[in-house]
Amino acid sequence: MPRTRSAAARTGRRLSHRAALAASLCPPALVVTLCLPASAQIAMHAGNAAPVTRDEPVTFQADSVSYDTHHALVTWSGHVTIWQNGHILLADQVTYDRNTGVAAARGHVAIIEPDGQVLFATYMELTQGMRQAVMTDMRGILAMNGKLAANGSRRTDGKVNVMSRAVYTACKICAQHPDRPPFWQLRSYSATQDLEHKRIEYEDTYLDMFGIPVGYLPYFSTPDPSVKRQSGFLLSSLSPNDKNLGTYVTLPYYWVIDGQSDATLVPLISSSTGPQLGGQYRNLMNFGRFTLTGAVAYDTHTPSLIAGQVPDYKEIGLSGYGYAKADFDWNQNWHYGANINLASSSDYMRDYRVSGYGNDVLTSNAYLEGFGIGAYSRLETIAYQGLNTGVINQSELPYVLPRYKYSFFGEPDALGGRLSVDSNDFNIYRPNGVSDERASLSLNWDRPFRGALGTMWLFTIHVDSEVYNAHKLDLTPAYSNVNAATTSQALPTAALKLNWPFLRTLKSGGTQIVEPIVQVIAAPNSGNSINDHIPNEDSLDTEFTDTSLFALNRHEGIDRLDGGLRANVGLHMNWSWGAKSIDALVGESYQEHVDQNQIINSGLTSHASDIVSRISFVPANWLDLTARGRFDHFTGQVHFADGLISVGTNLFRVTGGYIYNQHDLYYYYDSSIRTADPQLAYFEPQNEATLGISSRWRQYRASVFGRRDLATNQNVAIGADAAYENDCFIFDLSYVKRYTTISGESGDSSILFSLTFKTIGTFPVNG
Structure with missing residues (x-):
């Protein structure tokens, strides 16, 4: 029935109800110390027409109140709200017996705990400021979407809830069919919720899936879902x-x-x-x-x-x-x-x-x-x-004692350039190999400026300098023709780079860019016989690709420096429209000086380097393609190539990868290298492909992958994964088989099977 009382009348009536409840719930010894201040405070709020806060010891709201003075009963009816000590009681009707100190709540009864948990019941009896309680047909909403139900529950001293015929789940309950069993639930003969220590203990417990028992535990204990640790x-x-x-x-x-x-x-x-x-x-x-x-x-x-x-x-x-x-x-x-x-x-x-x-x-x-x-x-x-x-000998591994690295990038100076300083120094000891010390200093000054017709220039002055003291140079990894040496090297470099982008805006809203890039680098010649006296710790491999085309030093580190006069040329192109794009780069290096110590198959062993290229193609949200390559300048033979393609949607997606290299970077793991000279495997081409298929639909996902060495015509690894996840449960099954050999052990297979019950934990099974 709609309430027609005015707001002022409701406020005045509810305030009097609060005063009556404060007096009725207080024992006689506390009337002076607790109840009278509360009544005075209520009267003051009433005079100011301000709402009463929930910080008061005891307060309530209700649509109506009645008194039975003969039996010392107080009854509140209609939207009853009572709170005390952070606990809030809601009910349709509450009857308080002043003789026994028992409050009986009926109809849509709910208790809101200070930590946010909510308990529901059809009937509830409370004493001692809600610290003692008995509930029938109890339901509870816990943290992390946990749900707890029981036929009956008894609260003792506000610390322990003992429940009979308890059921717990973290799954959603179907609103259209609330009687339908949840995805999973724990069903116990009895359960004890320790409110003080935040723990729930279950006895004689069954695990039900879709209402069907699938497991039994005589005793099971778990933290309250609100507990982090x-x-x-x-x-x-x-x-x-x-x-x-x-x-x-x-x-x-x-x-x-x-x-x-x-x-x-x-x-x-x-x-x-x-x-x-x-x-x-x-x-x-x-x-x-x-x-x-x-x-x-x-x-x-x-x-x-x-x-x-x-x-x-x-x-x-x-x-x-x-x-x-x-x-x-x-x-x-x-x-x-x-x-x-x-x-x-x-x-x-x-x-x-x-x-x-x-x-x-x-x-x-x-x-x-x-x-x-x-x-x-x-x-x-x-x-x-x-x-x-x-393949690894412990006595040949280095101890770095110590290494020091420093980098500084300055602010623009008066000439419009920026100075950067780098130092990378170390002392390396090997029990059976090269031991050496290095002190290095690299200075770099960049001055960008713009020219006519939209040209962008970058002028660079760079100096690399190192001092070395080395022992056992004739051992790994240098294998030099001298045993010990103290030497130094310095390489000043000057470079000028031109980027000349031509931009075209299309009527459709897209843009096209064609950008020629030219770079000239001048430095003294490097390499040859001087490298026999210089250890090599950070430049053991050189891979010339599109990423190092315009680098001043195309080696990985600074133990080997890239000198001589050379010109690098490239053409960058981009076409973008909306979220779609094509981006490509092709280039080559022309060098006057050829370093005879360049690594075989590096692409830098002739005056005209290999041609390097890169393309990225994203024509739609269902296709993504990236490919890189390096080709012989004279014959067009492929020296290096890799690519990655992804096609499809979440429902069905195929991902493929491919890599080819003239030398095998992963020869340590080749089972075919158990020969008299395993180093020969380094010069075997790496030719490898990967393929993966994945699917995601609603709560399901699945994937398979394979990796195959095309040079040896053998699989490297295969695997599969399948999973299901909803609001309260995760099932995951994965399988991986490795075919390669590690430390003499042939390939093996592994299976991982796991069931995750959210708020409870994960049950893993390995194989």
């Missing part, structure tokens, strides 16, 4: 048939140490090898953070059998690994840290599926790093542990 056991991981571990199970335990740190312990029991105890410690502080991860195991597997090598049986037994990562702030400009990664062996990492297995090396470093206005500085030490023992 809480100590307790995490969901275990199970694998019925792992290649190296056999059948294994883990049972992690998570420990919240304090507000800034926690730890996780992960015991692992395996049927095929010894047990492992792993763990992780994390600490987040005001001035930084650090993480420690590691494990200790008793590995009983036979070490890898590598051609030409005797297995190291000392690796059987106690094994382990340790990873540490730290990053701390010194002040607003400087921070420091370390990344330490160590393992007893690559066999152990393989056997226990340690993250990082399959890499060439484990890298550790400690650093100090600073940032300024236009400046950057870094001091670090680096060490490597070889994992691919089939």
